[in-house]
Amino acid sequence: MRIIPAKPRRDHDTFTVIPAPDTLMRKALVVEGSYEQSALPAIRRAEAAAKRVREQARDTVPEEIERISQAFAEYRAKPRMPDRHARLFRLVHDLRGTAAGFDQPLIGRIAQSMARLMTHCAAPSHALLGAHVDALRAALREGARDTRNPLAAELAGELERRTQDAIDKSRP
Amino acid sequence: MRLEFDRLSFLVIEDNAHMRRLLAAMLEAFGATAIHQAPDGQAGLELFANEKPDIVLLDWEMPGMDGLAVARRMRDRAWSHNAFVPILMVTAHSEKGRVVAARDAGVSDFLTKPVNPKNLHEKLLGLVIDQRPFIATKDYFGPDRRRPNPPTYFGPERRRPLALSDGGKAP
Numbered sequence: 316m317r318i319i320p321a322k323p324r325r326d327h328d329t330f331t332v333i334p335a336p337d338t339l340m341r342k343a344l345v346v347e348g349s350y351e352q353s354a355l356p357a358i359r360r361a362e363a364a365a366k367r368v369r370e371q372a373r374d375t376v377p378e379e380i381e382r383i384s385q386a387f388a389e390y391r392a393k394p395r396m397p398d399r400h401a402r403l404f405r406l407v408h409d410l411r412g413t414a415a416g417f418d419q420p421l422i423g424r425i426a427q428s429m430a431r432l433m434t435h436c437a438a439p440s441h442a443l444l445g446a447h448v449d450a451l452r453a454a455l456r457e458g459a460r461d462t463r464n465p466l467a468a469e470l471a472g473e474l475e476r477r478t479q480d481a482i483d484k485s486r487p
Numbered sequence: 488m489r490l491e492f493d494r495l496s497f498l499v500i501e502d503n504a505h506m507r508r509l510l511a512a513m514l515e516a517f518g519a520t521a522i523h524q525a526p527d528g529q530a531g532l533e534l535f536a537n538e539k540p541d542i543v544l545l546d547w548e549m550p551g552m553d554g555l556a557v558a559r560r561m562r563d564r565a566w567s568h569n570a571f572v573p574i575l576m577v578t579a580h581s582e583k584g585r586v587v588a589a590r591d592a593g594v595s596d597f598l599t600k601p602v603n604p605k606n607l608h609e610k611l612l613g614l615v616i617d618q619r620p621f622i623a624t625k626d627y628f629g630p631d632r633r634r635p636n637p638p639t640y641f642g643p644e645r646r647r648p649l650a651l652s653d654g655g656k657a658p
Contacts, residue, residue: 330624332631336571339541339615343494353489354608361516361604368512372505408548409503412579416509416601423601430579 369417376419379410380451387448391441404433410451421461424471425450428478435482443477450474490612496521498540500531500557501577502549506600510544510577513604517611528552532560539568542614547578547589554578555592562593562628570628571621573614577602593629 386403393399407429414423429447432439450470461467497514499522501507511522523538525531527549535543543561547554554576564570576589579600586597595617598610619631 330622333621333623335618335620335630337618339495339573342541343491344615345489345491348489350488350612354612357492357517358604358608361513361608364512364516365509365604368505368509372509375505402550405502405548405550408579409506412600413503413506417505427579434582 365416372413372417373419376410376414376417376422377455379406379413380422380455382406383410383451384448387444391445394438394441400433404430407433421454421464421467421471422451425454425474428471428474432478432481436485440481443474443481446477447474488612490517490615492518493520495519495541495615496523496538497542497544498523498525498531498534498538499544500525500528500534500549500554501544501546502526503546506546506577506602510602510607513602513607516604517608528554528557531557535561535572536568540572542611543572543574544577545574545594547576547580547585555588558589558592558594564623564628573617575610575614590632591627593627595630 383403383406386399386406390396390399390403407426411423411426411430414420414426416423425447429444429451432443432447453470454467492514497519499507499510499514501510501524504526507524507526511524514522521538521540523534523540525534529552531543531545532552534540545554545557558574558576561567561572561574562570573595574593575596575598576594577598577600578585578589580586581599589597595614596610598606617630621629622631622633
């Protein structure tokens with residue numbers, strides 16, 4: 316018995332499959348030895364380079380938190396202006412991405428919670444946003460970097476719980 | 488197996504100066520010598536057109552043109568000199584919906600911040616050896632987003648839960 320494939324749907328009638336070019340493989344891939352062995356020295360060098368950059372960048376975290384404080388004040392003054400929301404979100408999102416990598420896991424965790432709140436709640440509570448900003452400033456002031464510190468962990472955990480509550484309540 | 492990084496050119500589009508420096512430092516440590524950097528999407532597209540990089544590392548959240556818009560532009564065959572360019576989205580977004588949106592913009596792969604050298608190295612190797620074909624439709628051009636063909640399905644929508652019951656099943 317011959318199997319006849321179902322006729323494609325009309326809106327998908329026209330698509331083209333194009334083989335991927337192998338230009339980069341031919342240009343830069345050397346197929347010899349084990350990948351792990353050859354990659355390890357490069358990865359070690361990159362780890363050392365990353366450490367240097369992170370040490371330099373750690374000094375800028377206070378400036379980033381100050382920018383977030385200012386952006387929050389501007390957003391709170393006129394929350395319906397989309398550019399103010401976008402700017403605040405971008406700064407917080409940036410901080411969540413960089414802080415953990417720059418050896419500031421507590422600040423990264425607080426920023427992550429704030430970014431979630433702004434992503435999932437159309438009109439996030441100013442009080443809760445403000446609590447995140449205050450926590451960022453406090454973490455910085457106290458030099459609290461590590462989430463293993465019980466007080467820091469409790470603070471971050473409380474913000475995450477309140478953020479989750481706000482997200483749950485905002486769901487239709 | 489190894490990658491000769493000095494034979495490749497890279498474009499890093501990232502608005503955060505430290506993250507940009509971090510990515511460039513890692514690429515340099517891998518052996519790359521041609522690393523172009525742009526602080527926003529528009530500048531990134533200009534460098535893409537002028538420098539013709541082999542691989543693009545792209546942030547998502549940027550002022551003005553965001554990473555998705557940049558990826559779509561690079562995949563626009565009417566505009567792009569190399570619509571096949573591997574694009575690695577490097578972002579703090581890790582939610583599933585975001586990953587899907589990046590995939591639908593034609594991004595080749597996704598790397599979540601914080602970035603570590605081992606993951607970056609593996610992702611770059613993956614981009615170079617990626618042999619997924621490209622798909623061109625009226626509103627998409629990019630790497631094949633479909634999962635491998637299930638033996639019982641012959642239609643175009645393998646990711647849809649109803650795909651097996653909406654006429655795509657083999658007789």
